[in-house]
Amino acid sequence: xxxxxxxxxxxxxxxxxxxxxxxxxxxxxxxxxxxxxxxxxxxxxxxxxxxxxxxxxxxxxxxxxxxxxxxxxxxxxxxxxxxxxxxxxxxxxxxxxxxxxxxxxxxxxxxxxxxxxxxxxxxxxxxxxxxxxxxxxxxxxxxxxxxxxxxxxxxxxxxxxxxxxxxxxxxxxxxxxxxxxxxxxxxxxxxxxxxxxxxxxxxxxxxxxxxxxxxxxxxxxxxxxxxxxxxxxxxxxxxxxxxxxxxxxxxxxx
Amino acid sequence: xxxxxxxxxxxxxxxxxxxxxxxxxxxxxxxxxxxxxxxxxxxxxxxxxxxxxxxxxxxxxxxxxxxxxxxxxxxxxxxxxxxxxxxxxxxxxxxxxxxxxxxxxxxxxxxxxxxxxxxxxxxxxxxxxxxxxxxxxxxxxxxxxxxxxxxxxxxxxxxxxxxxxxxxxxxxxxxxxxxxxxxxxxxxxxxxxxxxxxxxxxxxxxxxxxxxxxxxxxxxxxxxxxxxxxxxxxxxxx
Amino acid sequence: xxxxxxxxxxxxxxxxxxxxxxxxxxxxxxxxxxxxxxxxxxxxxxxxxxxxxxxxxxxxxxxxxxxxxxxxxxxxxxxxxxxxxxxxxxxxxxxxxxxxxxxxxxxxxxxxxxxxxxxxxxxxxxxxxxxxxxxxxxxxxxxxxxxxxxxxxxxxxxxxxxxxxxxxxxxxxxxxxxxxxxxxxxxxxxxxxxxxxxxxxxxxxxxxxxxxxxxxxxxxxxxxxxxxxxxxxxxxxxxxxxxxxxxxxxxxxx
Numbered sequence: 001x002x003x004x005x006x007x008x009x010x011x012x013x014x015x016x017x018x019x020x021x022x023x024x025x026x027x028x029x030x031x032x033x034x035x036x037x038x039x040x041x042x043x044x045x046x047x048x049x050x051x052x053x054x055x056x057x058x059x060x061x062x063x064x065x066x067x068x069x070x071x072x073x074x075x076x077x078x079x080x081x082x083x084x085x086x087x088x089x090x091x092x093x094x095x096x097x098x099x100x101x102x103x104x105x106x107x108x109x110x111x112x113x114x115x116x117x118x119x120x121x122x123x124x125x126x127x128x129x130x131x132x133x134x135x136x137x138x139x140x141x142x143x144x145x146x147x148x149x150x151x152x153x154x155x156x157x158x159x160x161x162x163x164x165x166x167x168x169x170x171x172x173x174x175x176x177x178x179x180x181x182x183x184x185x186x187x188x189x190x191x192x193x194x195x196x197x198x199x200x201x202x203x204x205x206x207x208x209x210x211x212x213x214x215x216x217x218x219x220x221x222x223x224x225x226x227x228x229x230x231x232x233x234x235x236x237x238x239x240x241x242x243x244x245x246x247x248x249x250x251x252x253x254x
Numbered sequence: 255x256x257x258x259x260x261x262x263x264x265x266x267x268x269x270x271x272x273x274x275x276x277x278x279x280x281x282x283x284x285x286x287x288x289x290x291x292x293x294x295x296x297x298x299x300x301x302x303x304x305x306x307x308x309x310x311x312x313x314x315x316x317x318x319x320x321x322x323x324x325x326x327x328x329x330x331x332x333x334x335x336x337x338x339x340x341x342x343x344x345x346x347x348x349x350x351x352x353x354x355x356x357x358x359x360x361x362x363x364x365x366x367x368x369x370x371x372x373x374x375x376x377x378x379x380x381x382x383x384x385x386x387x388x389x390x391x392x393x394x395x396x397x398x399x400x401x402x403x404x405x406x407x408x409x410x411x412x413x414x415x416x417x418x419x420x421x422x423x424x425x426x427x428x429x430x431x432x433x434x435x436x437x438x439x440x441x442x443x444x445x446x447x448x449x450x451x452x453x454x455x456x457x458x459x460x461x462x463x464x465x466x467x468x469x470x471x472x473x474x475x476x477x478x479x480x481x482x483x484x485x486x487x488x489x490x491x492x
Numbered sequence: 493x494x495x496x497x498x499x500x501x502x503x504x505x506x507x508x509x510x511x512x513x514x515x516x517x518x519x520x521x522x523x524x525x526x527x528x529x530x531x532x533x534x535x536x537x538x539x540x541x542x543x544x545x546x547x548x549x550x551x552x553x554x555x556x557x558x559x560x561x562x563x564x565x566x567x568x569x570x571x572x573x574x575x576x577x578x579x580x581x582x583x584x585x586x587x588x589x590x591x592x593x594x595x596x597x598x599x600x601x602x603x604x605x606x607x608x609x610x611x612x613x614x615x616x617x618x619x620x621x622x623x624x625x626x627x628x629x630x631x632x633x634x635x636x637x638x639x640x641x642x643x644x645x646x647x648x649x650x651x652x653x654x655x656x657x658x659x660x661x662x663x664x665x666x667x668x669x670x671x672x673x674x675x676x677x678x679x680x681x682x683x684x685x686x687x688x689x690x691x692x693x694x695x696x697x698x699x700x701x702x703x704x705x706x707x708x709x710x711x712x713x714x715x716x717x718x719x720x721x722x723x724x725x726x727x728x729x730x731x732x733x734x735x736x737x738x739x740x741x742x743x744x745x746x
Contacts, residue, residue: 007323011356019354026346027339044683051689072683075676079668087339091379095304096337096347096394099329100354102303102320179508179568179667183515183561186672190679191519191554198680199526253305 013110016101020114029083034122037076038129044069045130049137062142063150066134067215070127070157074164075186077119081165082181084115085172094254104250108173112242115169116162123161127154156215156227163238164189167207170241173249207237255280255433256301256402261310263296263457270296272457273310278435278450283428285448285465286437289483293457294437295333298406302331314402326355326398332405336387337394340380344371344390347379351394365393384411392420403427405436409443421447441476451475455483495600496607498590499566503604508565516558516612516650520620524551528627535631543633548620549706552646553678555616559609559650560674563657566605568667594742598662602734605658606651613650617643641719645705648723652702652730659733662741688714702726 024030048068052060088094101107131154135142168185175181193208203209204225213230225233256278263271271293278284288294299305301312303319314322314329322328338347348362366372369389374382379390388411395403403424409417424434424447438444444451451468453461460482461468465475472478503509524547531543544550570584587597625632653674660670677683677699687694694700695715703710704722717725 015354015356019350022346022350022353026342026350028341047687047690051686054689072676072679075672079672083668087341090339090341092333092335092337093339095299095302095333096351098304099302099319099331100326100351102322102325104320179561179565179671180511182668182671183508183511183675186675187515187557190675191557194680195523195526195554199530251306253299 009106012103013106016107016110017114019101020107020111021117023087023111024084024114024118027084027087029087030080030118033076033080033083034118037073037080038122038126040076041069041073041126041130042133044072045133046137049134052134052138053141060138060142061145062135062138063131063145063153065138066131067127067153067157069130070161070215071212073126074161074189077123077161077165078168078185078189079182080119081115081168081170082172082178082185084111085169086176086178086181089176098254105246108246108249112166112169115165119162119165120158123158124154127157127161152227153215153217156231159231160211160214160234163234164207164211166238167241170238170245173245205233207234210234210237255315256284256404256435257311257313257316258297258301259311259313261297261300261312262308263293263300263305264308270457271300271307274454274457274459275310276452276459276462278433278452280433281428281431282449283424283434283436283447284450284452285444286435286452286454287441287444287479288437288454292454292483294454295406297454298331298333298404298435298437301404302329302333324355324398326351326357326400328398328400329402329404330395330398330400331403332388332391332395332408334406334410336379336382336390338379338387338390340378342379343376344379344382344386344393345375347390348393348397351397355398357397361397365396368396369393385413385416388412389416400432402433403435405434407438408436409438409440417443441474441479445469445475453479453482493600495596496603499600499604500607503562503566503608506565506569508569509562509608512558512561512565513608513612514558515561516555516616517619519557520551520555520616521623523554524548524620525623525627527551528624528632532628532631535628543628543631545633545708547633548617548624549642549646549708552613552617552620553649553703553707555613555620556650556653557675557678558612558616559654560657560671560678562608562612563605563654564661564667564671564674566601566658567661568665571665595738598738598741602655602658605654609651609654610647613647616650617646642706642708645719645723649702649705649726652726653699655730656698656733659730659737662737696725698726698729701729 045066045068048065049060052065088097097107098104101110131150135145168181171185172178172181175184189208193203193206196203196206197209201223204213204223210225210230210233213225214227214234217227218224258274258276260273260275261271262269262273274293274297286294286297296305297312300307301314301319312318319325319329338344345362345366348365349359352359352362363372366375369392371386371389371393374386379387382390388408392408395405405420405424408420412420421443424436427434428449436444436448445465448465451461451463451465452459453468461478469475469478472481527547531547535543570587588594621635657670657674660673661667664670682699684694684697684700687697688700692715695713695717701717701722702725704717705719705726
């Protein structure tokens with residue numbers, strides 16, 4: 001008979017993390033989304049390079065041009081976060097999850113951490129490949145780019161995409177169904193957010209605009225947030241979304 | 255041992271369980287019967303910590319499910335369907351569950367062999383038949399070699415061979431001193447498998463005892479069931 | 493026809509469709525109201541050129557997201573039912589037993605989508621123009637006989653976009669991909685618009701051609717397309733897509 005040998009919380013968490021990583025690993029949608037985003041990003045980056053070469057008004061900058069596509073490609077990361085959360089609600093898997101890992105806070109934290117572990121390298125590769133493509137294609141035509149600022153900005157993009165994925169995952173947990181969650185989050189990031197940015201100065205504290213400050217500095221705008229300030233605001237939004245999602249998740253009949 | 259004590263569940267103004275109490279003892283197979291919507295699934299879901307109780311307790315070896323230190327080694331549960339995402343393979347589904355309890359991969363192969371899914375292990379769950387999905391759910395339930403089995407309609411979707419296999423499985427588990435709680439609509443099947451019977455109707459326990467005690471005076475379990483759960487004792491209106 | 497009524501009642505039983513209707517109404521109306529408020533300020537400062545020729549129409553181009561959602565969920569809900577319960581019954585099987593002719597099924601569905609989108613577009617156009625009128629009062633642009641074909645253009649654009657979303661979803665079955673792509677491309681700066689910087693052929697993408705039906709002053713446009721031609725180009729795209737979708741749908745196992 002299996003005895004109730006106490007399993008330390010630390011080991012329980014490591015095992016939950018391993019289970020959540022295994023789930024992401026074995027879900028084809030995760031690989032399709034990440035791979036699709038990477039390829040589409042390169043295609044868009046090539047298009048931006050080509051447009052940049054034709055544009056004679058200014059000297060193209062490999063960093064700006066290589067990252068211009070990120071504001072579109074973030075859709076892939078938003079979808080990934082939502083799909084990762086909502087996949088629990090397909091085929092009644094959530095019941096298997098909660099019977100295997102009944103401590104819901106621990107399980108949800110492990111799931112979000114696992115998502116981070118998958119997304120951060122993918123985002124870094126995606127962003128770097130776009131910049132490399134732009135740098136190689138532009139060659140001498142590019143304005144000089146400092147290595148230090150490049151590393152900082154690539155870190156900013158990676159952090160932005162990672163945190164945006166987590167916010168999307170929290171919305172997935174809250175709404176449970178893929179399409180409604182995608183409508184809400186994509187609608188915000190692609191329609192409401194950009195329009196609010198034009199309408200009000202307070203928009204700089206919203207998650208999309210604050211996050212933009214992490215990798216898309218606006219030297220001309222004195223009131224804009226600094227990268228660190230932007231990152232702090234975005235982390236606060238991410239934590240806020242997670243806390244709300246967790247509160248609902250813990251109480252919910254599944 | 256499973257203990258349900260004065261369990262109440264309300265959803266909005268609807269009362270689903272009105273203070274039910276019963277036990278499923280070690281070394282015995284307990285059958286849990288009731289018509290559709292009687293509260294069977296709600297009871298099992300509360301027992302597994304999936305739904306919260308309005309009041310009362312549902313305990314496994316004296317502890318609520320969420321406080322079990324090693325849930326998979328304590329309880330194996332099969333609810334309706336496979337409980338698996340359709341895009342994963344059967345083996346990948348069992349792999350992540352095994353990880354959550356730190357079980358070795360070899361255990362996944364063992365349970366796949368036990369339920370007869372070894373050949374289909376690399377197929378997507380979406381391509382499984384109803385019976386194969388149920389077998390996968392059973393494999394997940396057996397993964398931690400648990401002390402308690404909770405099976406909701408386990409024979410649903412299984413072929414005759416699978417039904418006989420389940421019967422043997424639960425008898426063997428009980429014979430080694432473990433606890434089995436199973437619900438079913440198939441009276442004939444239950445009568446051959448269970449030691450104790452609990453009948454629930456409209457959120458209340460209407461019978462609780464050994465198989466012989468519940469059948470007493472009705473001839474068969476089916477007659478007893480209809481007598482307990484329908485106003486006219488199950489006589490078909492002419 | 494009974495099949496169309498059945499499809500209409502299916503559509504209205506979906507929560508996502510009601511959300512789509514709300515989004516389709518609120519998004520263009522709210523943006524138009526906000527833009528009118530800033531226009532009124534500019535007029536007060538003496539800038540009488542502030543009222544642009546495309547006022548109201550531009551905002552309605554964003555509202556098309558409502559039509560996109562309707563087109564996507566009309567098909568995707570047949571394939572994937574997400575819920576805590578397992579089994580995830582695929583309604584498509586039931587639907588095809590009820591209407592064995594697949595072509596008739598698809599036709600009925602497309603007709604229902606087109607009808608709902610047309611009504612939504614008309615209502616959104618009225619609400620948007622009314623919002624501008626309420627905020628700007630006497631300064632609001634006149635609506636005369638030359639606006640009739642433009643307003644008809646809006647309705648055509650929404651219906652065609654809904655059918656475009658519908659056709660793509662028939663091919664992908666899951667709604668998330670068409671939803672993400674089409675929402676991203678409804679953004680303030682659309683991907684197809686960026687591609688026009690690269691090649692003037694991009695003006696013949698369905699959305700870029702379609703907006704010619706009602707937008708009169710397309711920024712930096714290097715190619716002029718008459719409204720009727722634009723409408724025909726978009727119609728040709730949608731017709732081609734629907735034919736492909738119909739062929740695939742009829743040949744595929746449900």
